[in-house]
Amino acid sequence: MTLQDLRKLVAQGESASLEFKRKVAHPDKIAREMVAFANTNGGQVIIGVSDNGNIPGLKYPEDEIFSMNTTLEKLCKPKLPFDLEEVKLSEKASAIIYTIPKSDKRPHYVKEDPDSKWGQAYVRYDDKSVKASREIREIIKRQKRMKDIRFNFGEKEKVLMEYLNEHHEISLSKFKSIAGINNYVASKTLILLVLANVLRVQPTEKGDIYRLKN
Numbered sequence: 766m767t768l769q770d771l772r773k774l775v776a777q778g779e780s781a782s783l784e785f786k787r788k789v790a791h792p793d794k795i796a797r798e799m800v801a802f803a804n805t806n807g808g809q810v811i812i813g814v815s816d817n818g819n820i821p822g823l824k825y826p827e828d829e830i831f832s833m834n835t836t837l838e839k840l841c842k843p844k845l846p847f848d849l850e851e852v853k854l855s856e857k858a859s860a861i862i863y864t865i866p867k868s869d870k871r872p873h874y875v876k877e878d879p880d881s882k883w884g885q886a887y888v889r890y891d892d893k894s895v896k897a898s899r900e901i902r903e904i905i906k907r908q909k910r911m912k913d914i915r916f917n918f919g920e921k922e923k924v925l926m927e928y929l930n931e932h933h934e935i936s937l938s939k940f941k942s943i944a945g946i947n948n949y950v951a952s953k954t955l956i957l958l959v960l961a962n963v964l965r966v967q968p969t970e971k972g973d974i975y976r977l978k979n
Contacts, residue, residue, distance in 0.1 A: 766850055766862065768852060783808060785810075785815065786813075789812060792832050796840055800873045800875050803845055805867065807864075807867040808889060810863040811863075821858065824858060826859040842876060845873055846866055847864060849862070849864075872902050890969070897968065900973060907956070921946055921954060928940075934974050937972070937973060940955065940975075964978055
């Protein structure tokens with residue numbers, strides 16, 4: 766990538782597929798962003814760029830790369846796929862670009878420490894990386910081996926559709942309440958309807974929101 770290409774990319778601003786970091790001050794937090802990209806639709810993390818879009822770069826990019834790669838190796842499970850590119854800004858500064866594809870091994874997790882067995886999965890929505898709920902993780906796993914999804918349109922589905930036609934969105938807890946069902950049944954129903962392309966799900970920091978798919 767040329768410097769001109771980099772400037773054009775940065776000018777787009779942070780998004781569902783682009784994240785800026787000034788430097789690798791907290792590599793574990795950057796790892797969460799990368800895992801979120803791998804678990805969603807892929808994306809790029811550019812290190813050496815301020816939140817406002819300025820590109821001061823890094824004086825010692827090799828040190829930043831070592832710190833970031835070591836963290837990814839220790840904390841990400843399964844191993845995170847990425848491509849790495851260094852773009853020279855001047856004789857004294859460079860920017861680093863990590864390109865993370867949508868992974869065939871998703872969901873990926875970030876461990877709290879190297880000795881943890883697993884950790885927390887993250888997904889990307891708009892310009893934020895949020896924790897993946899149990900439902901989101903199950904949807905990610907099953908989307909990789911998609912077959913025809915079948916479900917019975919019974920009373921609970923009827924209640925759900927009537928509610929969505931009026932209110933346009935619903936949470937797992939609200940669906941459980943209005944349908945008079947337990948958490949397991951509510952969760953299973955919503956997962957199946959997302960996989961069947963009847964619903965779409967929006968992960969948020971306060972919980973998943975389900976809407977009819979247009």
